[in-house]
Amino acid sequence: MATAERILTDEMIEAIKAFFPRYPTRQAVTLPALHVVNDRLRYVPLQAVVEIAALLGLKPAEVQDTLSFYGFFKQDKPHGETRAWVCRSISCALRGGDELLDHICHAAGIAPGETTPDGKLTIEFAECLGACEFAPCVLAGSALLRNVTPQSANAFLNDIRKGAPSNGHQ
Amino acid sequence: MPKFEPILLANIGKPDSHTLKVYEAGGGYRALKRVLAEMKPVDLIEMVKSTNLRGRGGAGFPTGLKWSFLPKDHPGPIYMCINADESEPGTFNNRILMEFDPHQVIEGIILSCYATRAQTAYLYLRCEYPTSHQRLQAAIDECYAAGYLGKNICGSEFSVDLYMHRGAAAYICGEETGLIESLEGKRAWPRIKPPFPAVEGLFHKPTVVNNIETVACVTQIAARGVEWFKSIGVPSDPKNPRDPGSYGPKLYCLSGHVNNPGCYEAPLGITCRQLIEEYGGGVWKGRKGKAAIPGGISMGLLTEAEFDTPLDFAGPGKAGCLGLGTAAVVVLDETVSIVDFLHNSCRFFAHESCGQCTPCREGTAWSLTMLNRIKAGKGRLVDLDLLLEIGDSIGIMPGTTICGLADGAAWPIKNAIRKFRGEFEEYIKRTNPDGYQSTEAARALPVLAGH
Ligand SMILES: Cc1cc2nc3c(=O)[nH]c(=O)nc-3n(C[C@H](O)[C@H](O)[C@H](O)COP(=O)(O)O)c2cc1C
Ligand code: SF4
Ligand code: FES
Numbered sequence: 001m002a003t004a005e006r007i008l009t010d011e012m013i014e015a016i017k018a019f020f021p022r023y024p025t026r027q028a029v030t031l032p033a034l035h036v037v038n039d040r041l042r043y044v045p046l047q048a049v050v051e052i053a054a055l056l057g058l059k060p061a062e063v064q065d066t067l068s069f070y071g072f073f074k075q076d077k078p079h080g081e082t083r084a085w086v087c088r089s090i091s092c093a094l095r096g097g098d099e100l101l102d103h104i105c106h107a108a109g110i111a112p113g114e115t116t117p118d119g120k121l122t123i124e125f126a127e128c129l130g131a132c133e134f135a136p137c138v139l140a141g142s143a144l145l146r147n148v149t150p151q152s153a154n155a156f157l158n159d160i161r162k163g164a165p166s167n168g169h170q
Numbered sequence: 171m172p173k174f175e176p177i178l179l180a181n182i183g184k185p186d187s188h189t190l191k192v193y194e195a196g197g198g199y200r201a202l203k204r205v206l207a208e209m210k211p212v213d214l215i216e217m218v219k220s221t222n223l224r225g226r227g228g229a230g231f232p233t234g235l236k237w238s239f240l241p242k243d244h245p246g247p248i249y250m251c252i253n254a255d256e257s258e259p260g261t262f263n264n265r266i267l268m269e270f271d272p273h274q275v276i277e278g279i280i281l282s283c284y285a286t287r288a289q290t291a292y293l294y295l296r297c298e299y300p301t302s303h304q305r306l307q308a309a310i311d312e313c314y315a316a317g318y319l320g321k322n323i324c325g326s327e328f329s330v331d332l333y334m335h336r337g338a339a340a341y342i343c344g345e346e347t348g349l350i351e352s353l354e355g356k357r358a359w360p361r362i363k364p365p366f367p368a369v370e371g372l373f374h375k376p377t378v379v380n381n382i383e384t385v386a387c388v389t390q391i392a393a394r395g396v397e398w399f400k401s402i403g404v405p406s407d408p409k410n411p412r413d414p415g416s417y418g419p420k421l422y423c424l425s426g427h428v429n430n431p432g433c434y435e436a437p438l439g440i441t442c443r444q445l446i447e448e449y450g451g452g453v454w455k456g457r458k459g460k461a462a463i464p465g466g467i468s469m470g471l472l473t474e475a476e477f478d479t480p481l482d483f484a485g486p487g488k489a490g491c492l493g494l495g496t497a498a499v500v501v502l503d504e505t506v507s508i509v510d511f512l513h514n515s516c517r518f519f520a521h522e523s524c525g526q527c528t529p530c531r532e533g534t535a536w537s538l539t540m541l542n543r544i545k546a547g548k549g550r551l552v553d554l555d556l557l558l559e560i561g562d563s564i565g566i567m568p569g570t571t572i573c574g575l576a577d578g579a580a581w582p583i584k585n586a587i588r589k590f591r592g593e594f595e596e597y598i599k600r601t602n603p604d605g606y607q608s609t610e611a612a613r614a615l616p617v618l619a620g621h
Contacts, residue, residue, distance in 0.1 A: 022333045024247075024373050030355030035297075035336055056355075069357035069524075070338035072297065085298070089259040090467050091425040091500050093514050127341060127518055128259035129298050132425035132500070133432050142300035 008051045012036055016055060026056040030066050034073055042078035080115040080122035082160055084140040088125045091132035100136045101125055103150050107157055121160050176435040177394070177419055178386050182270040188305045190312040193273035199318060201393035202277050205284065206326040214285040214392070221391050221399040222406070222414040226263075226421075227253050227344075227381030228466070228495050229574075230483045232414050233388070237286050239368035240376045249372040250283050250291035251353065251379045255337055255344035257296055258466035259518060260498035263421035264382035266433045268295075268302035271386075272309035276332065278385030280318060281392050283330045286378050291332045294349050297339055306334060341522040345573045346379035347371075348524065359526045360573035383421055390419075403438035404482040416482035420497055424450045427457070427503035439485070443477040445499055457503040461589075465495030467515055468578025470585035490588070492581040508590040509597050512582060513541040519579035530576035533564040537583060544594075547601035552609050554594055557583050 008016075019032040033052045037044050044067060046060075053060040067073050086101040101112065105123055108116055115122040131137045134146035138153075145156060181187040181196055193199070205214060219234025240248060252275075256264040267275050279291050295303055310332055313319040321329045340358055342348040347361035350372045371377025391399050399418050406415035416438040422445055425431040429451030436445065442462055446452065453459045459474045464486040472479055476489045483494050502511060520538035525531045537560050540553045561584040564570055565577035587594060598606045 022331075025354065027355035028353060028373075031336065031338060031352065034338070066355055066357055070340050072338035072340075088514075089518060090463070090511070090514050091260055091431075093510075094426045094500070094502065094506065126298065126339070127521060128257060128261070130256050130262045130265045130296070132260055132262055132423065132498075135425060135431070139298055139300075142304075144301070 005047075006051065007041075007045065007048045008037065008055075009040075012040060013055065016052070027058060027062070029056055030058075030063055034063075034067055038073050042080075042083075043074040043076070045075060077115075078119075081120050082141050083122045083124065084138055085124050085126035085129060086112075086138050087127070087129045087131075087136060089128035089132075091128070092136040095135040097136040100138075100148055100150070100153065104138075104153050104157070107154060118161075120163070121157070174419075174436055177390055178267070178274070178383070178421055179271075179433070179435045181274065182266065187270050188272055188309065190273060190309065190316060193271070197393070198273050199277055201389060202280055202318065203324050205281060205392050206324050206328060211285050211287055214281065217396060218285065218388060218391060221396050222417050223384070223387055223391065223399065224414055224416070224483060225381055226383035226387065226496075227379075228258065228468075228493075230494060233380065233384055236368065236380075237282075237378060239366065240286055240378065241369065244376055246287070247290060247373075247375055248286055248288040249375055249377040250279065250286060250288040251346070251349060251367075251372060251377060252279055252291060252293040252385060253344060253346065253349060253379055253381050254293055254295045254299070254302070255341075255349060256299075256382070256496075257341040257344050258468060258496045258498065260423060260425055260463055260466050260500040261496040262423050262425075262498075263433050263496070265299055265302055266421070267382055267386055268299065269305050272302075272306045273313075274386050274389050275306075275382055276309055276313055276318070277392075278387070278389035279332060280323065280330060281388050282378070282380060282385050284328055288378065289330050291330060292353055292372075293332065293334045294337060294343065294353060295334055296337045296343070303334065303336065310334070340524075341518075342524045342573075342575060345575065348573065349379060350377065357524070359524055360575075362572055387418055404480065404484075407484070413484070416484065416494075420481075422449070422481065423496070423498040424501070425498070426462075426500040427454045427459075427506075428452065428501050429454050439480045439482040441478050441480050442472055442499060445481065446477070446501055450501070453501060453503050455503070457505065459501055460504045460506055461502045461508070461511075463498070463500040463502075464489075464491050465493065466498045466578075467500070467518065467582060468574075469493060469495040470581035471511075471589060473589050490585060492577060507597070508586055508593050509541070509544060512586045513538075513545055515582040515586075516541045516579070519575065523575060523579070527571040527576065529564040529570040530579065533560040533576065534579050536560060537579070544598060544601075548605065549598035549602050550608050551595060551598055551606055553598070554587055554591065558587055561587070 015036045016033045019029045037048050049063050050060045053063045088097050112125050129139050138145040186192045215237050223233045224230040337343045343352045343358045345360045348358040352358040367377040403417040407413040419435050420438045422434050434449040461471045464472050470491040479485045479489045516538040520534040523530050523534045561580040565580045
């Protein structure tokens with residue numbers, strides 16, 4: 001690994017280190033560190049896992065074990081500029097959530113979990129987004145799209161295509 | 171709208187309700203100052219104990235009692251974990267509090283830390299709540315600047331730090347020991363209890379885990395007193411000395427097929443029907459109700475005939491549901507297929523099981539496989555008994571799993587099939603006229619895509 005190019009920038013390392021005083025163990029900084037990297041790179045490649053582990057005094061396998069438990073951090077390539085989570089849990093499903101996911105995927109030409117070829121949008125299904133009063137809903141980056149209809153979904157997709165990311169990532 | 175005056179939601183709707191300025195203008199942090207000046211930690215524990223406040227996160231465990239399980243004279247540190255993982259389908263009351271009244275929550279956290287002598291609090295926030303994250307961080311910053319957090323709060327001897335910790339989209343992080351494992355940087359595998367967190371929790375230290383709404387109640391109890399809290403809700407059953415009753419206001423989340431979905435504050439014990447009619451404006455499109463989830467999907471189902479069930483801690487159980495849960499009511503109108511409902515529920519739990527216990531991992535996965543098969547027109551009547559066998563054998567109640575996720579997976583299966591068996595049978599016969607009586611081992615369906 002010594003020859004691989006460093007992925008964590010100095011800024012990321014500082015941001016991760018800022019969490020150290022909050023916890024009595026370094027391992028507790030695992031999730032915060034993964035978020036620091038993911039917020040900036042939109043994925044956490046293996047090389048970053050190795051570097052995070054070194055920073056936290058852990059084995060890479062320990063960080064990878066935690067990372068792989070959560071479906072949240074992509075590892076093969078970055079997710080799109082906007083990551084859209086379409087809710088499929090019960091309150092949304094009762095108001096057309098499954099059909100909405102179908103519609104959005106069809107209109108964008110990708111399957112759940114995939115990213116559009118222009119890299120602008122990743123669509124994923126989500127379990128309850130905690131916004132059931134706005135069912136069916138979509139969390140796009142940090143923007144919550146409420147009571148989404150096929151029409152408002154199309155408008156959202158058009159904005160994305162025109163390059164107006166919905167708050168990209170947080 | 172009914173006349174019950176909201177207390178937990180009183181600030182919501184005011185302009186800039188999330189700011190310190192508006193919170194203080196409404197009397198915020200006065201209770202904290204008074205408690206720090208006049209009460210000892212044990213007095214605050216006694217006060218909360220005598221309200222019989224029960225945790226709002228789902229289990230309904232009495233909060234003061236939980237606090238009193240912490241070892242006496244422990245050298246420390248003691249940790250406070252605030253559970254804001256809120257992932258139970260149908261539930262969003264914590265989000266409302268965090269977005270629109272974060273200071274009411276933070277005042278409750280500081281008070282809870284004072285009572286339990288915790289000097290560090292972690293607020294575990296699900297990562298799907300970016301607005302909550304931003305509002306809470308701004309509120310925490312305001313508190314440090316104003317001396318409500320940090321060293322020597324309001325000039326007292328008491329110090330506490332509050333940190334936010336973001337989750338990564340896993341329902342199981344809401345289970346209190348899954349939350350602790352996740353905070354420690356590991357996979358969120360719930361721990362076998364005992365030891366309970368009060369004895370050995372986060373970083374092997376005594377730990378309290380409390381829900382966001384629970385600590386908001388602590389704020390109001392400190393501000394308004396025991397009498398006020400006990401004047402609301404349903405008293406303890408005099409014939410059962412161990413029943414703590416259902417006191418206080420409650421935030422009910424209402425969604426699904428109602429005219430006005432939303433988060434409403436009502437006295438504990440309001441019936442499901444009252445909530446739907448008086449707050450939700452009735453079932454949408456002039457239709458009739460068919461069923462309702464009483465408190466998050468894990469709790470099972472009430473049929474329309476059971477809508478007069480009071481939504482207090484004892485009510486849903488009497489109608490065969492798991493409990494009050496998160497008091498999130500999801501209404502299904504008469505057009506909903508019960509097969510679709512159960513498929514949705516099984517899909518959720520199969521996706522969210524952490525995989526640690528075989529009965530839960532396999533039971534949730536197989537129940538989804540069977541529901542997929544039934545939906546695809548390949549169901550057999552025997553599948554219903556197989557599903558019930560899973561429902562009756564996974565969970566803490568039958569004693570086969572480590573945590574309650576499996577009970578939550580089991581209850582919708584048991585309730586849906588036992589309360590709507592005729593509809594399942596009719597569906598299976600209609601969609602699989604040639605094979606519904608078969609008892610041969612079924613062939614696997616092709617694996618459906620998903621992640
Ligand atoms: C599978 C599962 C998921 C849970 N999710 C949550 C949750 O998202 N938020 C919550 O406060 N409690 C949740 N709980 C309950 C917690 O384990 C715990 O009882 C609660 O946080 C304690 O706080 P309280 O006493 O203030 O209610 C969950 C329990 C289980 C079994
Ligand atoms: S019951 Fe299910 S979710 Fe809970 S610990 Fe066991 S496998 Fe994990
Ligand atoms: S069910 Fe979709 S936000 Fe809750």
